[in-house]
Amino acid sequence: EADIYQTPRYLVIGTGKKITLECSQTMGHDKMYWYQQDPGMELHLIHYSYGVNSTEKGDLSSESTVSRIRTEHFPLTLESARPSHTSQYLCASSESLGKIYEQYFGPGTRLTVT
Amino acid sequence: QQQVKQSPQSLIVQKGGISIINCAYENTAFDYFPWYQQFPGKGPALLIAIRPDVSEKKEGRFTISFNKSAKQFSLHIMDSQPGDSATYFCAAGFGNQFYFGTGTSLTVIP
Numbered sequence: 001e002a003d004i005y006q007t008p009r010y011l012v013i014g015t016g017k018k019i020t021l022e023c024s025q026t027m028g029h030d031k032m033y034w035y036q037q038d039p040g041m042e043l044h045l046i047h048y049s050y051g052v053n054s055t056e057k058g059d060l061s062s063e064s065t066v067s068r069i070r071t072e073h074f075p076l077t078l079e080s081a082r083p084s085h086t087s088q089y090l091c092a093s094s095e096s097l098g099k100i101y102e103q104y105f106g107p108g109t110r111l112t113v114t
Numbered sequence: 115q116q117q118v119k120q121s122p123q124s125l126i127v128q129k130g131g132i133s134i135i136n137c138a139y140e141n142t143a144f145d146y147f148p149w150y151q152q153f154p155g156k157g158p159a160l161l162i163a164i165r166p167d168v169s170e171k172k173e174g175r176f177t178i179s180f181n182k183s184a185k186q187f188s189l190h191i192m193d194s195q196p197g198d199s200a201t202y203f204c205a206a207g208f209g210n211q212f213y214f215g216t217g218t219s220l221t222v223i224p
Contacts, residue, residue: 101163
């Protein structure tokens with residue numbers, strides 16, 4: 001089982017609140033990702049990082065921001081939550097060696113904004 | 115535009131039967147095609163993956179068939195078991211860019 005953790009697992013919060021979703025991995029992976037997952041839809045990449053101090057936006061436009069100050073930690077922040085942010089957020093990581101692309105996923109955070 | 119198209123959306127199979135899930139892609143630059151299995155309340159976990167230089171890969175009861183000319187690949191689950199009931203996602207990509215299908219909810223009836 002992959003050593004990638006997400007907290008909280010479930011979060012219900014009111015509109016306008018600032019929230020941070022935590023993601024940590026103990027595998028020493030350089031690459032980390034945030035995906036958004038809605039029922040019946042494909043996983044959408046919203047942010048990724050190739051290493052410390054490296055962050056990029058993914059294909060899906062998102063009002064969230066990320067930071068990568070430490071290799072093992074990749075938090076996602078929403079400055080002002082809205083009902084449209086209600087979704088499942090998945091964090092993943094992968095190695096940088098050669099063409100090894102396997103991504104390891106965390107259990108996800110189910111966010112509900114009321 | 116959806117990069118990877120997956121079908122069916124849901125699938126019900128009797129125990130012992132064969133489950134088949136299909137995916138199609140457009141971008142010929144893709145060089146890695148994984149399948150992920152996701153149980154409720156869990157994140158997706160890599161099940162099996164294939165590269166375009168082979169036409170088939172088998173791991174236990176799970177087989178990927180890959181048709182490069184048709185730009186299609188499929189997952190076959192032999193002797194399906196109730197414990198296989200989960201959502202299955204195909205994906206395609208290269209480097210750090212991956213595109214996922216919309217998922218197939220598989221139910222295996224005892």
